[in-house]
Amino acid sequence: MNLDAALSGELGLWYYPLMILLVALDAPFPPLPSELLVLGAGPLAGDGLLSPAGAVLAAAAGCWIGDVGLYLVFRHGLTGWFDHFAWGRRAHRGIVALMNRMGRDGTYAGLVGVRFLSGGRTASVAAAGLAGVPLGPFLALAGLGAGLWALWMVSLGYLTGSATGLPTWASALMGMALGTLVGVVLAAGLALRTRAKGMRGNG
DSSP: OOHHHHHHTTTHHHHHHHHHHHHHHTTTOTTSOHHHHHHHHHHHHHTTSSOHHHHHHHHHHHHHHHHHHHHHHHHTTOOTTGGGSHHHHHHHHHHHHHHHHHHHHHHHHHHHHGGGSTTHHHHHHHHHHHHTOOHHHHHHHHHHHHHHHHHHHHHHHHHHHHHHOOOHHHHHHHHHHHHHHHHHHHHHHHHHHHHHHHHHHHO
């Protein structure tokens, strides 16, 4: 079997490009349910309809492309169109507040870790743009974060499908619920750590 055949599977010719597109668009438009497509790739890979490597590469590519585009928007101050929408104004204020709390070092770390939290990808990338993180380090950290995120999501979908034997759509929904639960736990842990640091600083 050649490399093209190994990566395509039965659905790869249309599933991978669709996943790249939706995951990329999910950076500026978080309401898009691209996670379902990535999680659904896990059970499909388990059934031999997609290549696990192809699914991870496609998800990572879409994530990285979307991150770079959103970073450039905020890096060059082209945020006016966000402010035309109520959700955009709220997101903009939240991003600025996050950036002020995290500082430059926290912004660097957030490019890898915060994307695993709900809405964290958009916030961390936009914060990096507003903070003026240089393009070189951003590309490297965003690439690392995108790769880890893609591997986690596809693996979560695969393991959920393998463990439950549910249809692909149900496995994707269950994987999304589990991923959200993990995100909530991580967010709670980060919040407690930040609060503990604040209390020590004020003590």
